[in-house]
Amino acid sequence: MLEALVLSAIPESAEAIRPRVRAFLDDALAGRATDRLARSWMGFDADFSRALARQGWVGLTLPRDYGGGGKDAFHRFVLAEELLCRGAPVSAHWIADRQSGPLILKYGSEAQRRFYLPQICAAEAFFCIGMSEPQSGSDLAGLRTRATRTADGWRLSGQKLWTTNAHRAHYMIALVRTHGAPEDRHKGLSQLIVDLSLPGITVRTIGDLAGDAHFNEVFFDGVKLPADALVGDEGAGWAQVTAELAFERSGPERIYGSIVLFDAWIEYLRGLPRPSDAELMLAGRLVAHLAPLREMSLALTAQLAAGASPVVEAALVKDLGTEFEQALPNLLADALYAAPDAAPPAMLLRTLHYVLQVCPTFSLRGGTREILRGVIARGLGLR
Helix, strand or coil: CCCCCCCCCCHHHHHCCCCHEEEEEHHHCCCCCCHHHHCCHCCHHHHHHHHHHHHHCCCCCCHHHCCCCCCCCHHHHHHHHHHHHHCCHHHHHHHHHHHHHHHHHHHHHHHHHHHHHHHHCCCCEEEECCCCCCCCCCCCCHHHCCCEEEECCEEEEEECCCCCCCHHHHHHEEEEEECCCHHCCCCEEEEEEEEECCCCCEEEEEEECCCCCCCCCCCCCCEEEHHHHCCCCCCHHHHHHHHHHHHHHHHHHHHCCCCHHHHHHHHHHHCCCCCCHHHHHHHHHHHHHHHHHHHHHHHHHHHHCCCCCCCCHHHHHHHHHHHHHHCCCCCCHHHHHCCCCCCCHHHHHHHHHHHHHHHHHCCCCCCHHHHHHHHHHHHHHCC
């Protein structure tokens, strides 16, 4: 059953890191154009990620014994909020920090923790997630990629699609079938850590409308994996990936995807002799929409800090958050082009056009709107 999302406050200890993060970003992002900053969590910059790691801000919630910061989820919320609102290029380390590290910590063996987590915290190991496939899409339970046991490990064959940063990542955590057939659905699924430098792996990049190339299709042709590539128990992959998706769907990135554009528009309004009543009303509407979304994301953070796995609640907030992210650039486009004689700054328009091109993906990545609403319906006992 869906639990109530209770209003939560950020503890003073977590809030205390905000000035340090802002000062770091003032220096690290100086001179970067707004349309570049708007790429934020799709912006891949390994040097930036390693500079962030040197501050102790990659793997912030992982235990100190494994090179992490030993902080709670509220600390990561503050850090993520500042990074996203400033447009920091976080894509290189983001998946490893947000999903792969916590997954290995919870389900991995001690040897896996000792090997992978320090590399993640140093931003020396970047991860991608192998979930979607050509014939299954968001229906993960219908996947066909298979790992077969061998005398000394696993043999992996199949294909993954829409795999973000596979061409730049060192490892993939792949959801695969280790026994049974696709008709068995959730049964027989397991997660494996795949070293992407191994023979038999082909990565093919997919360009997007905005001219970027972060999506990939990945082919596995009899790839030999060691026995310890398995994460957790064989056949427990569905339960593991469901918990993992709660991390992916609950963070502030699900409400701040368009925030650099919004801030640039607000700065434009401040420079006008007198913004129109329609512009002021729109600004108020957007802030009034964003504020409760932030409170809901904070409530999820409180659940994560308490050790819970808010799968249904995360799906709800992600669905509402991506609606806002997608609506914002379209509303701003209507506002900016409402007066044909107005001449908004060229940089603001470039930023707007970039976000307009990519915003349809906001309701795809991390689970489509239709899949999320099915998760919510089950949580409410409606299906």
